[in-house]
Amino acid sequence: MSADGPADSGWLSVARACPSPNFGHRPVGAVVDLVVIHSISLPPGQYGGDAIERLFTNRLDWDAHPYYGEIRGLQVSAHFVVRRDGELLQFVSCDQRAWHAGRSSWRGRENCNDYAIGIELEGLEGEHFEAAQYDTLAALLQWLAQRHPIEGVVGHEHVAPGRKCDPGPGFDWPLLMRMLAWPDRYFPEAVQRLA
Numbered sequence: 001m002s003a004d005g006p007a008d009s010g011w012l013s014v015a016r017a018c019p020s021p022n023f024g025h026r027p028v029g030a031v032v033d034l035v036v037i038h039s040i041s042l043p044p045g046q047y048g049g050d051a052i053e054r055l056f057t058n059r060l061d062w063d064a065h066p067y068y069g070e071i072r073g074l075q076v077s078a079h080f081v082v083r084r085d086g087e088l089l090q091f092v093s094c095d096q097r098a099w100h101a102g103r104s105s106w107r108g109r110e111n112c113n114d115y116a117i118g119i120e121l122e123g124l125e126g127e128h129f130e131a132a133q134y135d136t137l138a139a140l141l142q143w144l145a146q147r148h149p150i151e152g153v154v155g156h157e158h159v160a161p162g163r164k165c166d167p168g169p170g171f172d173w174p175l176l177m178r179m180l181a182w183p184d185r186y187f188p189e190a191v192q193r194l195a
Contacts, residue, residue: 010093012143015080020056020091022077022099027114032094032148034116035141036101038078038156039123039167043067047084047122056081056091076100078118080140086132088140094147104159106152112159117144125168134172138179151186158188 011017026032042051043065054060055076062072078100081089092098100118104111119137123129144150155171156164173191177184184192 010095015088015090018053018089020077022075023092023096026097030115033151035153036116036118038120040120041124045124078120081120082133082136083122084130086136106159125166127170154188
């Protein structure tokens with residue numbers, strides 16, 4: 001994997017670019033050292049289509065499905081989305097602050113969006129993810145670790161416990177840990193116990 005354009009562009013050449021208006025500047029001096037893994041499907045449990053892209057680019061037809069009424073007006077984004085077939089989409093430059101973690105905290109630091117990269121896996125909490133998604137995710141994490149001083153890879157459930165539960169029990173943390181071969185300290189203690 002390699003970045004497009006200048007070294008500080010924050011865009012990945014192998015990802016399909018879908019620029020989102022939902023981002024902001026990171027705080028001055030912020031160090032990107034955390035990756036937060038999420039899961040998303042729109043409508044819930046349905047895969048394929050362009051609803052995720054439309055949500056992250058503020059083009060979702062709120063009347064197209066009854067569930068969309070529950071999230072009407074939501075303005076969110078992630079840096080990356082990994083589709084079921086392993087396709088990688090990028091919505092926000094890694095140098096910018098995407099709107100993915102919400103109210104969150106990791107190891108005593110609030111507002112994870114300020115210092116994290118958000119990666120959404122197309123999937124549903126509690127269900128399994130595809131081999132192609134793990135392959136893409138592992139390669140993406142390796143690229144991010146070459147570009148940023150990554151110190152942690154966590155689920156949304158770990159930075160917003162009680163509020164969020166994704167990617168959920170269907171996500172194979174031990175598999176990802178084996179694929180990366182990174183020290184246990186990069187992962188939440190609850191995940192380390194699964195390995």
